[in-house]
Amino acid sequence: MENIIEVKSLAKVFGNQAALEDVNFNVKKGEIIGFLGPSGSGKTTTIKILTGQLLQTSGDASVFGVKSSALNKGSYRQRIGVLSDNSGLYQRLSIEDNLKLYCDLYHVPRKRMDEVLDLVNLGNEKKKIVSKLSKGMTQRVLLARTLLHEPDLLFLDEPTSALDPANSQQIHEGLRRLNEKGTTIFLTTHDMSEAEALCNRVAFLHKGKIQLLDEPKALRRQFADGTVNVELKNGKVVSLPAGTEGADELYQYMSKNEVVSIHSNEPTLGDIFVQVTGKELLV
Amino acid sequence: MTLSWKRINAILQKDWKDLWKNYFVSSIILLPIVMAVFYGRIMDPTIDLHYMIINLALASVTAFIQCAVIAEEKEKHTLRGLMLSPASVFEILIGKSLVTIILSVITIIVCAYLTGYNPTNIIMVVIALIISMVFYLGIGTILGLISRTIIEASFIIMPVIFLFGFGSVLMGLVEKYPSLSFVEYLPNIQLIEFAYKVEAGAGFGDLWSYLAVITAWAVVGIILSGIVYKKRQLDD
Numbered sequence: 027m028e029n030i031i032e033v034k035s036l037a038k039v040f041g042n043q044a045a046l047e048d049v050n051f052n053v054k055k056g057e058i059i060g061f062l063g064p065s066g067s068g069k070t071t072t073i074k075i076l077t078g079q080l081l082q083t084s085g086d087a088s089v090f091g092v093k094s095s096a097l098n099k100g101s102y103r104q105r106i107g108v109l110s111d112n113s114g115l116y117q118r119l120s121i122e123d124n125l126k127l128y129c130d131l132y133h134v135p136r137k138r139m140d141e142v143l144d145l146v147n148l149g150n151e152k153k154k155i156v157s158k159l160s161k162g163m164t165q166r167v168l169l170a171r172t173l174l175h176e177p178d179l180l181f182l183d184e185p186t187s188a189l190d191p192a193n194s195q196q197i198h199e200g201l202r203r204l205n206e207k208g209t210t211i212f213l214t215t216h217d218m219s220e221a222e223a224l225c226n227r228v229a230f231l232h233k234g235k236i237q238l239l240d241e242p243k244a245l246r247r248q249f250a251d252g253t254v255n256v257e258l259k260n261g262k263v264v265s266l267p268a269g270t271e272g273a274d275e276l277y278q279y280m281s282k283n284e285v286v287s288i289h290s291n292e293p294t295l296g297d298i299f300v301q302v303t304g305k306e307l308l309v
Numbered sequence: 310m311t312l313s314w315k316r317i318n319a320i321l322q323k324d325w326k327d328l329w330k331n332y333f334v335s336s337i338i339l340l341p342i343v344m345a346v347f348y349g350r351i352m353d354p355t356i357d358l359h360y361m362i363i364n365l366a367l368a369s370v371t372a373f374i375q376c377a378v379i380a381e382e383k384e385k386h387t388l389r390g391l392m393l394s395p396a397s398v399f400e401i402l403i404g405k406s407l408v409t410i411i412l413s414v415i416t417i418i419v420c421a422y423l424t425g426y427n428p429t430n431i432i433m434v435v436i437a438l439i440i441s442m443v444f445y446l447g448i449g450t451i452l453g454l455i456s457r458t459i460i461e462a463s464f465i466i467m468p469v470i471f472l473f474g475f476g477s478v479l480m481g482l483v484e485k486y487p488s489l490s491f492v493e494y495l496p497n498i499q500l501i502e503f504a505y506k507v508e509a510g511a512g513f514g515d516l517w518s519y520l521a522v523i524t525a526w527a528v529v530g531i532i533l534s535g536i537v538y539k540k541r542q543l544d545d
Binding site: 101114119130 | 323327330393544
């Protein structure tokens, strides 16, 4: 499958501070890739370079075969959607007026407004003035605006950070449907469950470098330590190591019919992140 | 280069609705109108007075509103949304200038009516005013783009309002301080001298040099606003 994004040896330096260092990755058409990392790890800088808002210090980045230095062209903008923490809405106008503007900017029929508002569960709220909306509703309007023109490639920078779990889940379902229709999604998040739920591949970004990049399942397999937790009839839970020692102990419990349940100790993406970077994945 | 009227009109419609709900910015049009009412009633206005009010309208309405609406777009992060859309720099800047132009034209017409200004050669005066307006749009755009907030914009526009709105006052100081002689070439002063010549019955042959100076200011304003806009497209 063709690569939509190709990044080679990308680096960005602000003053003396390296925001990105030797970053390499490709994104295939139809993929959902997640960039995971704490604040300041380089996630937003990567998105800004890939959307033509920032020029790299060195290295190459191209999207749809267009070099990053030429990403400010209208034909490229028509194919992408960007939702970031510095996206804004016109506070004195209604949701409808905000979306009408973007329908016309992208030459999209205005009936599309209703489709995207339904997608973010705001179908009955379009007359509301934006300044009266909660943070979560504002975030959903921004997402609706980003989806208006059905972009081929969607950049989402912490898309559900302001949303409650129910709304986050609804947005995830919407994004999955969009992805099934062929939209490639580049997502940054510090929410491991969001990454697990949505992403085909995840990259761990720390101090401007990609520490790991693979499918979540493959990462869990790679970092699994083989231990199991055994719940016993006396209420205790014991953790058994991999290898003959653990197997023997398990055999003892089983032969005495003391076992209630056995669970594998699969690491979460959060555990792996800590293991690789030595840091918690904090906001 | 092709321009999409649909995009330009969308920005115009949005700005029109938004501006009338923004009393802080839209109320500025009252400043030249109140002055026109005041001076129109108490004295028989001279060209200097007509153009003090017209220049004030250009500086306070054209430059200030343009500056304020762009600064607010920056402050509220909505300008980034426009920049990331397929709309070109020209479509965005033309769209964002149209509301300012409409309000400026209305304000100048109302002020001219209130002070009883009836130029001898209206076509030449309109040409000079259109070129002047382009300059003030340019300077408003530049200041709006370099401001971080609407409050900051309303501060940094003050010297512009003073220099170009009341700049004719500086002319009185030129004889005493020759270093201020550059003031003669300011677009507002050129506009006043242009208007005097028009009233004296001058033709295009006598007027072109004034138009050329004002046009030079306008061209510099447009080029600089384009450069600053391009720079602001990047977060570097």
